[in-house]
Amino acid sequence: MSRNAFGRLCQILENTGGLRPTRHLTVSEQVAIFLSVLVHHKKNYVVKHDFNVRPDYQWEGSAADGRVLRDSLSRSTGLKVPPGMYYLCDNGYANGEGFLTPYRGVRYHLKEWDRGGGGPQNARELFNLRHAAARNVIERSFGLLKTRWGILRSPSYYSIDVQSCIVVACCLLHNYVRMEMPDDPLESEVLEEPNNGNGPNIDFVSSIETTTAWTAWHENLAANMYAEWLHR
Structure with a gap:
């Protein structure tokens, strides 16, 4: 995904989807983490889930x-x-x-x-x-x-x-x-x-x-x- 496409996606998710920054993460950081999980299936984000479920x-x-x-x-x-x-x-x-x-x-x-x-x-x-x-x-x-x-x-x-x-x-x-x-x-x-x-x-x-x-x-x-x- 190009830089411009990523920026527009963040705007859509914030303006239309209601995504808001948290205490520790901006909207773009949240979107980047989510995309990283989808693209690479980084299991370190779900280790706790793996052990408890x-x-x-x-x-x-x-x-x-x-x-x-x-x-x-x-x-x-x-x-x-x-x-x-x-x-x-x-x-x-x-x-x-x-x-x-x-x-x-x-x-x-x-x-x-x-x-x-x-x-x-x-x-x-x-x-x-x-x-x-x-x-x-x-x-x-x-x-x-x-x-x-x-x-x-x-x-x-x-x-x-x-x-x-x-x-x-x-x-x-x-x-x-x-x-x-x-x-x-x-x-x-x-x-x-x-x-x-x-x-x-x-x-x-x-x-x-x-x-x-x-x-x-x-x-x-x-x-x-x-x-x-x-x-x-």
Whole structure:
């Protein structure tokens, strides 16, 4: 973050956010410390927290994604898919309501399209191509966030609620940097890294059941997308 962008951020937090100087720290010092924690994940700021609070882990890191998602969906306060929305998933998940997966056995990864063979030949190929492109953008976005904010790259001992606020804060600050610094060197560096959307293609345990209604919606989406593409 440039010096000017930092100064404007401090003004926004003071004038709009209500941040005030304390007895020992100015507003700019408070903001600098907070940014330092986010960027470097300096654990010396949370040593007391680490010793007094027992980490609240629901699943160990080796648990299959499908099991974690199934558990999240089954909880009364768990993951909810907003009406009319859906999550983009790889084919390790079942094509259930609210979760949009690619077609199996059809060209998918972007590097497969780079090898030639022409453009999409049918609705399923076009759907998979656009699914892979969208997934590539998402993966790059997460990669950029984790590159900028070190606190997102390592295990956290904060509560789940605090971790959620940290992620939101990182996203808001990232958007602020993009507005204030159109020529962000970090973003250019991440975008230059090769990424063909060729991530792991592992079949995990299906987390949700496929429904006839959702399958029909999925097929109609692909068909309408292809028809629009043909008449472009």
